Amino acid sequence: MDIFGFISSNLEQTLFLTWEHIWLVGLSLFIATITGIPIGIAITKNKRIAAKILGSANIMMTIPSIALFGLMLPILAVFGFGLGKVPAVIALVLYSELPIIRNTYVAINNVDPALVDAGRGMGLPKWKLLKEVEIPLAIPVILAGLRTAAVMNIGIAAIAAYIGAGGLGVFIQQGIARSYEEMILTGALSVSMLAIVVDAGMAMLERAVTSSGVKLERKNL
């Protein structure tokens, strides 16, 4: 099997599909982040609503991705978006909400109340308390949620090739359809590599944004 031969003779397509894959995952992650983090912060104020939202998101995660594409297709087809990138991005956003909301909620809830009290005692207004005390302390856990979502999304985006969303899953899909082994392996290996690289990158980012005070505290534990 000559994977490198396949890649070098289809370099342009490989690069394009990789870019498409990153684009799909990046866009959905961006949307999920700007909606998920505010929701996660908002529900820390009300435990009952929090339980309901986390419960719904949990059920969402249980639905297998290919089944979700299937369930959405007839609904979105009414608006003319049954196949292609739109349903893929919607599904990816829905799947990444749970890890992001849950981690934000848990992280903010776990901030030591004494620290929040201290901030309040210094006369910080509510939004400043959030910005300068709660979020900096919570950010490593929030990023861990983003990391989970990113890795999962790369895998689901590969399946989305079957509803015509493009991305590296196209190599797997077409390869299986044509029994073209090099193509299948190129798709499978490049998707796996992408997931591993993103996972490692997010882990590094997690370390980089942890404020040095928190790091010191962890070391002393």
Add this chain to the structure above:
Amino acid sequence: MSSTLAKLYRFILIALLLACGIAAERIGLVEYLSDPWEFEYLLLLIRQHIYLVGISISMALFTGLLVGIVVSRKRFRRYAGVVMYIVGLGQTIPSLAVLAMVMSFLGIGSKPAIFALFVYSTLPIARNTLAGILAVPSSYLDAARGIGMSPMRILFEVELPNAMTVILTGVRIALVINIGTAALGYLIGAGGLGDLIFTGINLMQPEKLLAGALPTTLLALAGDYLVELAGLVLIPRGLRLAKT
């Protein structure tokens, strides 16, 4: 305020359910399922799906628990970090990629699919078994040793019961992922409910698509619930009390 919201939530749930029913009728799902031949075929596919999931998850349970328990023994404990790293790396690999790789090495059919599902669901079980046992406080082990328990009894009466919550979480993740991935098994010729989903997408037949997607979703939700029920039996009462 919150009781109004709770009422609204219930109302939305009921409205959604109604809308789903109307949609099912309009799309033709009801008609599709009342065709005896198609219904028979659906039942066959559900049986195939459960067969794929059942065999692979039982093998994964056995292997995952075994790996987790062996690596957490004192003699092998120094390899725990390496095992965790490898398992974590394996979990990063997308399910479709695992299936595709297995297919190109083992060919098509239900055996390669079961193998892929088995490997993929062993990872979370092994990881959580190991993590759960390593998280048991060492004072418990000291106490057990102090009253003269043998290592075997410590494992079954102290370590496993205390780790059970974490282990079951791993099993639940494995089972849910397994049911979803089994739907992709159709692509490498293993049958299962993916048959209806992929055919439905290719032919743009929503009724066929839903006839495959709905049972897959229900199976996953049922699997999730089943593991939760197992928790009621397997997690000792004392530990459950401590949590609430």
